[in-house]
Amino acid sequence: MLDKQAILDAYQFRHACKAYDPARKISDDDFRFILETGRLSPSSFGLEPWRFVVVQEPQTRALIRDMAWGAREKVMECSHFVVILARQPAMLSPDGDYLPRFMREVQHLPEEAVQMRLRFFRNFSEKDFELAGHPRAFYDWACKQTYIALGNMLTAAAMIGVDSTAIEGFPLEAMNSALAGRGLYDPAQFKLSVMAAFGYRLNAPQPKTRQRLQDVVQWA
Template identity: 65%
Template sequence: MPISKTDILDAFHFRHACKAYDPTKKISEDDFRFILETGRLSPSSFGFEPWKFLVIEKPDIRALIRDIAWGAKDKVMDCSHFVVVLVRQPDTLLAEGDYVQHIMRDVHHIPEDMRKIRQNFYRTFTEQDFALTDNPKAFYDWACRQSYIAMANMLTSAAMLGIDSTPIEGFPLEKMDQAFVAHGLYDPNSYKLSVMIAFGYRLNEAKAKTRQAFDDVVEWVR
């Protein structure tokens, strides 16, 4: 049975960037696996899923985040779950690279002759259409845009369960990334930090949601 539009909009009105979390309330394992699953099932360009989700449970890593990420310092120690979203490094996303070949062969199960066609199409996209291959920063930003789709879906699915969340960009990117690498969280040749997310239950009631009027942000081109 379809979910009602009212229920969906109620979730969007419920969702806000939670400023403070109740440290006594924890998300159930089943609910949090559901939230992560909606991230895993999210769409990505060419279906290449250039992301990885680290669920940070170790207190010393949470303390590290608190001390570096100004946008997380009032949340990371009290929230129920904290996710660090990584994206794959540009060198691993090249058309002829092992990762792209693995996705097409082992995940998408594309026959070899069709893989060559798709590989060439993707190469044209990265080299010409979006001009990514000669600009690692642009390639990284493109991968980050994919990860934000997954993040948005996790924020929404959490809200539909009555769970609060906070997307976090408030950190010095290179410093935070290097700190994670120094603590062995990932290989910097394969991944780089994209964004972080806190999940849990609000300590205080949120203010009413404010947004621009519908007609100020929507224009029909007819």
């Protein structure tokens, strides 16, 4: 068991880092650890509808700096910058090729279980969550899963003393077109969800402000 106080200390340590020290780089081993916590994150139906694009190339970072107001003063200086993608609704259709292949090859499900899961997922996407036929809702649902990975990566980074910033300060459609246009991904398969910077802080953070536990927790 991990020490509870040490874990809470990491939650206090994590803050939305506003300025990174360009001289300090995260080691390959530490960054791999952060990515691993994204990869191991849970997702609805275990579909892992994400991809993590680590953007180290300066021209692409400059493009992001120029378009993403939330990334300015971070994206050029941080050690590692990650663009998190969500799988496009067409890829997640129970009628497509991708889901059954994913269930067979990644989840190692036998054929009977694949067909059963596809039936469940069809019911879920058509009836329970009303995603099918609503591309924006379907995309947002995939994005929700990516935010679980995002949260885990931010926390894991803090646990090893690495600073981070979640970034959704950008015009979504324009930024997505620009990144796909640079060849980072196939827009038929993925769409930009959220971004994150990782590195080491230049300045001490502002004191953390949060609502009190009793104001956000309700027992029923």
